[in-house]
Amino acid sequence: MEILAALIYITVFPGFLFLASYGTALQWADRKISAVMQNRVGPPWYQTLADFIKLASKEIVVPDGADIALFKALPYVAVASVSTAVLFLPVFGAPVYSFQGDLIAVIYLLTIPTATFFLAGWSSTSPYASVGSIRVMTQLFGYEVPLLLALVGPAILAGSWSVAEISAYFSANPKMIFFQIIGFAVSLLALQGKLERVPFDSPHAKNEIVGGQFTEYSGMLLALFNLSIDMEMVVGAALISAVFLGGTWQYSSFAAFAVFMVKTFAVVFLLTAIKAAMARVRIDQMVNFCWKYLAPLSMLQIIIDLYIKYGVK
């Protein structure tokens, strides 16, 4: 029975079905808001859904020389790992599963899609895809460490490695949120890198390497990859809101869900604003920026948190 329940959690709520529909809605919001910021009209509300259906109805072309099984399996792995990651985050009240160290598990599960992006490009055997997948990997080494370091600060303050306990701590001490601004900003930028959005979208910069790692993908497989990125945006926003903003404020059921929606939307709005305000940076500049500025800033956040925890009596 327990396995069946877990499967329903992963596939229906808060897993795949919920993430896919909310992710698609957020993608539309992202596109619409950036359109308004750029003085455009933007797509109608059903555009993202229509994109998905249209892509899904197209033929799947596997390039010669690609490993067919790997090529076809990768999008499903990406979607599955994102659907699993959300189980450890507060959505409808407390997380479905929770244990000491689930923060690390979420980060780990969110790294799997990036690994599949790399493999997708690498197994496509086309020059554009190869360059794109190298950039995916290079970028991963840029943002992953600052992201993890930024998430360590709140964990130290709460004295726990569990996402549920960290958000419980911030719900109990809301004023502590204001001391996490540096870490919050760092994790937002790192998340932007993880989601491969402007200014860190060089892995699939269309003016340079056409479709990047996804150049050879088509049809349903590409639709699933796109969907996995949308879902990752929800999970990433939920992770940031759980770790830095107190998650669902210890509410339960629908009140908690409303808080979840508001907070994830707010995070996505910030991500959209970053996207609209900048140009794309080069991959070497991106790595430089992450190690020169983001990593030291997240260290600073850790020092501040250590001081608050042990220094202030």
Next chain:
Amino acid sequence: MAKITIPLGPQHPALKEPENFMLVLDGEQICDATVNLGYNHRGVEKAAENRNYIQDIYLIERVCGICSHSHVSCYIGCVEEIAKAQVPDRAKAIRTLIAELERVHSHLLWLGVAAYEMGFETMFMYTWRDREQVLDCLEMITGNRVHYGINTIGGVRRDINAEQAKEVLSKIAFLEERTKYYVKLATEEPTILARTQNVGKLPNKVALERNAVGPTARASGVKMDIRKDEPYFIYDKLDFELITYHSEDVFGRVVVRVLELVESYKIIRQVLSALPEGPIAVKVPWKIPQGEAVFRYEAPRGEDIHYVKSNGTEIPERVKVRAPTLSNFQSIPYMLKGDYLADVPITIAAIDPCMSCTDRAVVYDAKKGKTQVFDWEELRKYSIEFYKKKGVNFSGK
């Protein structure tokens, strides 16, 4: 890591027109680059030899969709010189006005394209929205947004009245405000600086060697502008600065273009405030006397040169077009070498290339390694044979 060769084009999202750049990459860095022309040859020069001088105006106008006034003014300059036509001052002033409005529209368009190649879509949308204002001005004065059709041999075809002048001035005032914002954005926004500074380096000496023209040359500190060097129209009576910059990179090209926008606004104001009275055109006979002429013109992209040879009939013997991009293409391989793959789109865009204006074709036999020149009859025969093999008969027999 092994070196890989990546083709950029002829079909590629970074290119607006088909052209091919073969890039040899060592990781992300470019070791070598070659430019291959010839995907978009239209045979305009040959077509011009089959039409009369008036028809050629409209043909030459379609050499370029952005600097259409430049090409046609350049061609007409040649014809008027051969015919020794005395163009009225008012016509010259109107031509200058259209030329500067066109420069504004071209530079705003370029700014948007450059922002897009850097992945800065917001700036792309903003500049193209503001560009509509100047397109509206052009439409109001000439009746057309892109191919103005205002020039004719001996003058211009439409006059400008006081209301139109007032409208243009008010739109220019708006654009000037917006341009101030773009100057600030282009010189202060950190991601733009990161993407443009020290990218696509073209030292002053190399720019001269490789015959760079226009804003590309001026950004390398070369003081050249046909409007100053060899004034045509009424440019010798106008007060404006020759903008140069010393940074020799893409950033310099951005700065030169946005500052040239400001100069263009100055010129437009001066022209409109002192518009000479009088007729707008003189009659020029259909048959142009024998002779030849060369005209140099500062198009938004650089020096445009036309050569016209007349044999005393109403049809020109030879029309030769040297678009600025042909000159600037020589610098591209030099600029790309040592840069990153990510810099390729913006480096190519920084010369403001106009591929189809510049395109030339030559028949090259790869097996023999020889180039061959076809004359008109041979080419016609070749094309008929080529299509016959595919089952289409164009010979009419």
